[in-house]
Every structure is written in C-alpha cells, then in structure tokens.
C-alpha cells in the first residue's frame with residue numbers, strides 16, 4: 065500500500081487524489097513505455113580506477129534482454145527496467161566512493177544465456193552478484209518485493225534479507241524470502257521448492273558463491289507497476305541494494321577478522 069503523502073502543491077491542483085492512497089498517474093505515462101523512460105542522471109562512465117584496492121567486487125546482472133524481454137505488464141517491459149535499475153545502482157555505488165568495484169553483466173538490450181552471465185561475472189572477478197528482476201503472476205493481487213539466495217549460501221541470504229528490509233514502502237512487504245529446500249521456519253517446504261526451482265532458472269550456476277536474486281515487485285500488480293515507474297521508488301530500490309552491498313562488505317570484514 066502506498067503511504068507517502070502527496071506534496072502540498074499536488075494536493076491543491078489534484079483534488080481527485082486528495083486523501084487517496086493510490087499514486088497519482090504519471091503525467092509521462094506514454095513516454096515511460098520505452099527504455100528511455102527510466103530517467104536517471106546521465107551515466108558518467110566508469111569511474112577512474114580506485115586509489116585503494118576494492119574490498120569487494122560487485123556485479124549487477126540485469127535479467128532478460130534482447131529477444132527475451134521478460135515479463136510485460138501495465139506498460140513496463142521487465143528487461144528495460146532491470147537494466148535501468150542495474151545501471152542506476154552501479155552509478156550510485158560509484159559515486160558513493162565506497163572502495164568497491166562495480167560491473168554489469170550486460171550494458172545494453174542484449175540476450176545473455178545463464179552461462180554467459182556467469183562467465184561475465186567470473187571475468188569481472190565478482191564476489192557478489194545481484195541479479196535484478198521483476199515478478200509477474202496470473203493473480204493480479206500478488207505484490208511486493210522478494211529476494212532469494214540458493215541453499216547453503218548464508219552470506220547471500222543475509223544480503224537478501226537486508227535488501228528486503230530496506231526496500232521502499234510501496235514494495236516492502238516484510239522480509240519474505242526462500243532459500244533452501246530444507247525450509248526455514250517461516251516458509252513451508254512445498255512453496256519453497258517451487259521458488260527454489262524458479263531461482264535456479266535465473267541464478268547462473270556459474271556465478272561466484274554469493275549470489276542474490278532480487279525481484280523488485282510485481283509488474284502484474286497495478287500498484288507495484290505504478291510505483292516502479294516512480295523515480296523516488298527507483299531511488300529507494302537502489303538505496304536498498306546499496307544497503308545489501310554494505311551488509312556483504314561487513315560479512316566479509318567480520319569473517320576476515322574471525323579468520
């Protein structure tokens with residue numbers, strides 16, 4: 065449910081949305097249907113090499129692309145939004161001046177197989193891969209972000225939970241996750257098995273050990289779709305991803321100290 069308040073000026077000129085919990089429709093709805101819809105600050109190109117050795121190498125893997133557009137609902141093409149969010153996350157992390165190296169498995173609208181995605185992250189010597197996707201369901205009631213890690217990948221599960229905890233309000237439905245066929249207390253094993261198979265279809269077996277699948281929201285849910293078009297929400301998603309990266313760096317630092 066959307067809960068942030070409309071700015072005063074918008075409430076004045078849009079009496080119809082006064083008090084409504086629905087996000088006002090974007091005035092640029094039509095323009096938002098193409099890749100150029102996702103207007104973020106222009107990419108400044110790769111940051112000049114770090115002055116210090118990066119303490120983590122992160123690869124963002126934008127799901128789908130090229131002949132595989134992924135889910136398409138409510139005017140949004142998943143592959144485009146995935147790429148826009150991946151590029152935005154890279155840009156924000158680079159401008160945060162944290163000692164991390166950031167790369168993308170794809171930078172354009174191109175098709176990559178799971179193997180190619182894995183090989184790209186290997187070339188980039190990624191320690192952590194965050195695979196960015198949007199969900200869709202036949203039921204239009206399903207909504208909210210989810211994040212997954214594969215069984216036994218404890219660090220990735222920790223990162224996945226951190227990202228979910230920090231997701232912006234309209235997409236944040238609590239820390240729902242699935243990670244292991246031997247079901248955690250709050251996921252029943254049947255449902256977990258279904259998710260596990262879906263995660264295996266998306267997370268490349270060639271990724272490095274720590275890999276997280278982030279499903280930012282349901283394109284098939286009108287509230288999620290409108291929220292995902294909103295620059296403030298996109299920024300919030302990237303902030304959540306950055307919190308996940310920060311969590312990963314802490315895990316690595318703690319294990320170095322312990323080791």
Ligand SMILES: [Zn+2]
Nearest residue numbers: 127134197198
């Ligand atoms: Zn997808």
